[in-house]
Amino acid sequence: MTVSKRILVLILLPALAIAGLAAWRVAEQWATARRMERLLDSAEAVRSLSKLVMALQSERVLTSSFLRTSAGDGDTELLAKRGEADRAVESASRFLAEATGGALGADLAAAATDFRTEHGRLSGLRGRVLARALPAADTRVYFDSLIAKLIKVSLLVMREADRADIKNLSLALGDLQMAGENAGRARAAGVALLLSDVTQERLIRLAVQVEEEIDFAELALLYAPSDIVQLYTAAKASSDYVGLEKLRQALLATQPGTRPSVAEKAWFAAATTRVELFKDLQDRLTARIEQAGSEALGSARLQLALASGVTLVLLLASAGIGLWTARSIIRPLDAMVLAMKRLASGDHGVEIQAIGRRDEIGAMAGAVQVFKDAAIEKLRLEGESQDQRRAAEAERAEAEREREAARAAQEAVVSALAGALARLAEGDLACRIGQAFPAE
Numbered sequence: 001m002t003v004s005k006r007i008l009v010l011i012l013l014p015a016l017a018i019a020g021l022a023a024w025r026v027a028e029q030w031a032t033a034r035r036m037e038r039l040l041d042s043a044e045a046v047r048s049l050s051k052l053v054m055a056l057q058s059e060r061v062l063t064s065s066f067l068r069t070s071a072g073d074g075d076t077e078l079l080a081k082r083g084e085a086d087r088a089v090e091s092a093s094r095f096l097a098e099a100t101g102g103a104l105g106a107d108l109a110a111a112a113t114d115f116r117t118e119h120g121r122l123s124g125l126r127g128r129v130l131a132r133a134l135p136a137a138d139t140r141v142y143f144d145s146l147i148a149k150l151i152k153v154s155l156l157v158m159r160e161a162d163r164a165d166i167k168n169l170s171l172a173l174g175d176l177q178m179a180g181e182n183a184g185r186a187r188a189a190g191v192a193l194l195l196s197d198v199t200q201e202r203l204i205r206l207a208v209q210v211e212e213e214i215d216f217a218e219l220a221l222l223y224a225p226s227d228i229v230q231l232y233t234a235a236k237a238s239s240d241y242v243g244l245e246k247l248r249q250a251l252l253a254t255q256p257g258t259r260p261s262v263a264e265k266a267w268f269a270a271a272t273t274r275v276e277l278f279k280d281l282q283d284r285l286t287a288r289i290e291q292a293g294s295e296a297l298g299s300a301r302l303q304l305a306l307a308s309g310v311t312l313v314l315l316l317a318s319a320g321i322g323l324w325t326a327r328s329i330i331r332p333l334d335a336m337v338l339a340m341k342r343l344a345s346g347d348h349g350v351e352i353q354a355i356g357r358r359d360e361i362g363a364m365a366g367a368v369q370v371f372k373d374a375a376i377e378k379l380r381l382e383g384e385s386q387d388q389r390r391a392a393e394a395e396r397a398e399a400e401r402e403r404e405a406a407r408a409a410q411e412a413v414v415s416a417l418a419g420a421l422a423r424l425a426e427g428d429l430a431c432r433i434g435q436a437f438p439a440e
Contacts, residue, residue: 015318022311030304045095046173047286049154052092053147053177054279055085057184060143061268063129064188067136068195075130082126089119099153108156115149122146136196140188147184151177166292168223173285175220180278182213187271190251194264198254207252217278225288228281235277244270332361336368343368348376409438 062078099112125142128134155174186209193202221229235241247262247270254260332354342350352372354365416435423431 012322015315015322018314018318019311022307022314025307026304026311044290045092046154046157046289047283048088048092048095049150049157050177050279050282050286052085052088053150053154053181054275055081055088056143056147056150057181057187057275058272059085060140060147060184061188061191063139063143064136065191065195065264065268067129067132067134067139068192078129096153099157105156108153111149111153111156115146115153118146118149136192140192144185147181151181163292163296166289166296169225169285169289169292172220172223172225172228173282173289175216175223176278176282176285179213179216179220180275180282182209182216183271183275183278185209186213186248187268187275190248190262190267190271191264193251193254194260194262194267198256198258198260200256203252203254203256206248210248210252213274220281224281224285228284228288231281231284232277240270240273244274247271329361332357332365336361336364340368340371343372343375348372348379406438413437 059078059081062081066075066078096112096116099108100116102109121142125134125139129139151174154177186206189202189206189209193206196202217232221232224232247267250262251260251267335353339350339352350372352365352369354361355369356362357365412435416433416437420431420433
């Protein structure tokens with residue numbers, strides 16, 4: 001494996017680790033943002049479900065009252081309340097359809113299906129009510145079951161909240177819904193007492209509903225914010241609550257078989273005020289949940305943006321640093337390899353880069369420069385030796401030429417002398433040597 005590939009692996013490993021951690025953080029913030037979006041949708045759904053609960057509670061008590069009156073009385077008000085309940089169902093229909101389809105979880109799907117199945121019987125029951133073909137007790141049982149199933153849907157909607165403050169608000173909202181339902185049942189139980197014979201069973205039912213209403217209200221205060229607690233405390237000290245308590249005590253003090261001393265309209269108005277108090281508190285809590293959810297969603301989106309931005313910056317910085325590191329190492333190494341190859345091929349004019357760097361590459365460049373200087377010095381010495389050899393050879397050639405010239409001159413002298421002596425020997429005494437001889 002080449003050095004560049006090894007460096008690339010060293011860079012990629014921490015970069016991948018950073019990318020993995022960052023991706024996990026981004027996914028976590030994305031999931032939180034999605035939960036907060038679902039929570040906001042759920043809060044809106046709870047608001048519409050609460051309106052439906054209120055409408056069904058009112059229809060329940062009006063239905064009971066209608067069945068205990070003579071023909072032709074109370075049908076206009078009852079029909080108006082039915083229309084209000086139908087509009088509330090229409091408002092919550094999209095959410096109920098999604099819940100029934102399983103898009104929001106199996107538990108919620110089962111609860112929503114249970115409610116819609118029960119609600120499917122409402123049309124037939126309403127027809128029998130208008131024909132006065134049902135006893136009031138049967139309708140009360142049906143509406144109690146229908147509203148209980150609806151409240152279960154509402155409770156399951158808010159169960160998925162994963163923030164402590166929103167969880168507490170959701171718990172308080174659920175308890176207030178149960179308190180409001182028991183207040184509605186107490187209202188219906190009181191109407192039943194006022195429109196029929198007082199029995200021990202009906203007195204017990206009213207007492208139980210009143211106690212459960214109070215218990216759930218007190219439980220809700222444990223999780224509710226301070227402003228909700230103050231509103232409830234102020235409502236308990238109001239004249240409306242004091243008047244309702246007097247009416248409740250008067251009804252509960254009625255002896256079986258006698259007629260209560262409480263007027264139906266007074267009871268219904270006072271009990272309705274109590275039911276509307278819980279509805280107002282539920283609306284306030286729902287608004288607080290929506291506010292907390294919006295803040296959490298904004299925070300989650302901000303964290304998501306920050307996590308994404310930091311991830312991008314880290315990846316870009318890692319890539320940039322990696323490329324810079326690779327280039328700062330690999331490019332000098334490549335240049336040095338090329339320089340060494342040119343030196344090996346005899347090119348001593350090559351420039352050695354990275355000279356002066358205070359790292360290992362600088363040390364390598366210094367070593368290569370030493371090799372280059374040594375090669376140049378070797379060539380210089382070899383050149384001087386050749387010059388010396390050429391000078392010596394020239395001197396030897398010159399000496400040889402001188403010796404050859406001396407020998408030739410000597411031969412000329414000998415030849416001249418020999419010729420002259422030969423002529424003398426022949427008796428030519430007038431013979432002369434006119435040739436000039438060297439001085440030696």
